[in-house]
Amino acid sequence: MWERERIGLGRAAGESIRQIARCLERAPSTVSREVAWFEKYGQRYLPSAADWACWLRHRRPRRVARLATDPVLRDLVLAGLRRRWSPQQIAAWLRIEHPEHPEWHVSHETIYQAIYLQARGNLRADLSRQVALRSGRATRRARPAVAGAIRSSRPWLGLNISARPAEACDRAVPGHWEGDLLEGTRRGGLNSAIATLVARATRFVILVGLPEGKVSEHVVARLSEAMGRLPARLRASLTWDQGSEMAAHHRFSLATDCPVYFCDPHSPWQRGSNENTNGLLRQYFSKGRFDFTTIDQAGLDQVADELNGRPRQTLGWANPAEKMAELLGVATTS
Known part of the structure; x- marks a missing residue:
């Protein structure tokens, strides 16, 4: 002026x-x-x-938000958010399930704006941010810088990830898994925890309760029981973190005929599918505030079913449950 x-x-x-x-x-x-x-x-x-x-x-004309003018589309989006789907998953699902309604084909950015901006779609009036977005944030922010790797030593580890078969790097080959612990609050002097297993090819999730804590013998016994239910062809390898809970990994391999390989120190990207899944699980189990002794195996199975029912972009917007069913069908007929 x-x-x-x-x-x-x-x-x-x-x-x-x-x-x-x-x-x-x-x-x-x-x-x-x-x-x-x-x-x-x-x-x-x-x-x-x-x-x-x-x-x-x-001056630009202000357009009325799509989600504010179409109540049916709004309900579909809200239903997906309540199932803890991401906006990108909802946008892809709408295109696949409703090809005859192009007016419902919205971008994930439209859904994000309806959540973040009160005036455009006003989804926050119907759905809390903690449920709507897995981050729970009211505004966007830049990703933090990745910390550098720090060398450490675990003499009991055994097999490093470098010794893992080359076929495990190809996610088209089924039977290779990634695993880690998800820890909660302390109870009776011990951290409550569950074990998370993710199939590299299908992103299928198995959650394993650890009512006796993360003592290695207990962890190995529960993991052996969970993996033992799978066909032998789907137990090719398991890639784990550097945690001491797998000190008795030889017992697991002996019980399941599934070798265990360990990531390099402070290299979570070597088990990227499992890290991503643990992030999704924080929508259900708040970090540092959830006591895993309060949920039984049936409750964990219900959460796993919800995750396995989500459409995934990396699977062409199919869901892990469908992909695992295809593999089990091949396994039972072969």
Whole structure:
């Protein structure tokens, strides 16, 4: 606004366009365009009128949000959010399940804006942020920087991930798993925890309760029981973290005929599917505030069923349960 006031004073004093432009450190053509609309009709340049005219020219019409005008679409999106699906999963699911309704085909950005911005769709009035988005944030923020790796030693480990068969790197080959513990609050001097297993090929999730804590013998026994229910062809390998809960991994391998390989120190990306799944599980089990001794195996199975029923982009928007059913069908007929 101060530049327009300087232009008005300069023109009233009889200064040329170039003199005003030099004072403002602007191109003469810029100043010329600013005053041309007034002076071509013989009017005097008025800063306040020029500022108002600029605002009118650049005002954009505000579109009504899609989710605010279509109650059916709104209900479909809310249903997906209550099932803890991400906006991207909901957007893909709408296209697959309702091809005959192109008006329901919205982008994931439309859903994000309806959650983050109160005026556009107003989903926050119907659904809390803690349920709507797995991050629980009210605003977006940049990703934090990744910390560097720190070397450590575990003499009991045995097999490093570098010794894992090359076929395990190919997610098209079924039977390779990633695992870790998800820890909760302390109870009786011990951290409550559950074990999480994720199939690399299908992203199928198995949750294993650990009512006696993360003592290695107990963890190995419960994991052996869970993995023992799978066909032998689906027990090719298990990649685990550096945690001491797998110190007795030889017992697990002996019971299941499934070798265990360990990631490098502080390298969670080597079990990326499991890390991502543990992040999804924090929607159900708040970090540092959930006591896993309060949930039984049936409750864990229900949570796993919900995760395995989510459409996944990496699976072509099929869900892990469908992919695992296909593998089990092949296993039972072969």
